[in-house]
Amino acid sequence: MSKVGAVSRGLYAVIAFLINAALRVGLNTSLAVAIAVTIYAAATFSFEALKERKEVLELLYWRDTKKSAIALSLTLLAVFILGK
CATH class of the missing domain: 1.20.5 (Single alpha-helices involved in coiled-coils or other helix-helix interfaces)
Known part of the structure; x- marks a missing residue:
């Protein structure tokens, strides 16, 4: 068994x-x-x-450098602040 x-x-x-x-x-x-x-x-x-959205495409393709630079700067600033 x-x-x-x-x-x-x-x-x-x-x-x-x-x-x-x-x-x-x-x-x-x-x-x-x-x-x-x-x-x-x-x-x-x-x-x-x-x-x-044309505005977003303009930012993505860097057609208006001032707006694109502002958007990039704000994005990098947000990443830097959130990364701390």
Whole structure:
């Protein structure tokens, strides 16, 4: 009886390990897919928003250097203040 119990416990441990490993792989895969979908959606939304706003595009492409310099200076100042 003890050999049957030992074999069944070993079989149970192997099955539990395989199921646990499969679930971990599934969870990590679903997390990676969710992050990729979120990044894609955010990038698409941002690109569409940028296409609609001429002012933002002008700042991005440095068409008006005074406005772009002010925006860059304020951004760097904010990063410096928040970085302290």
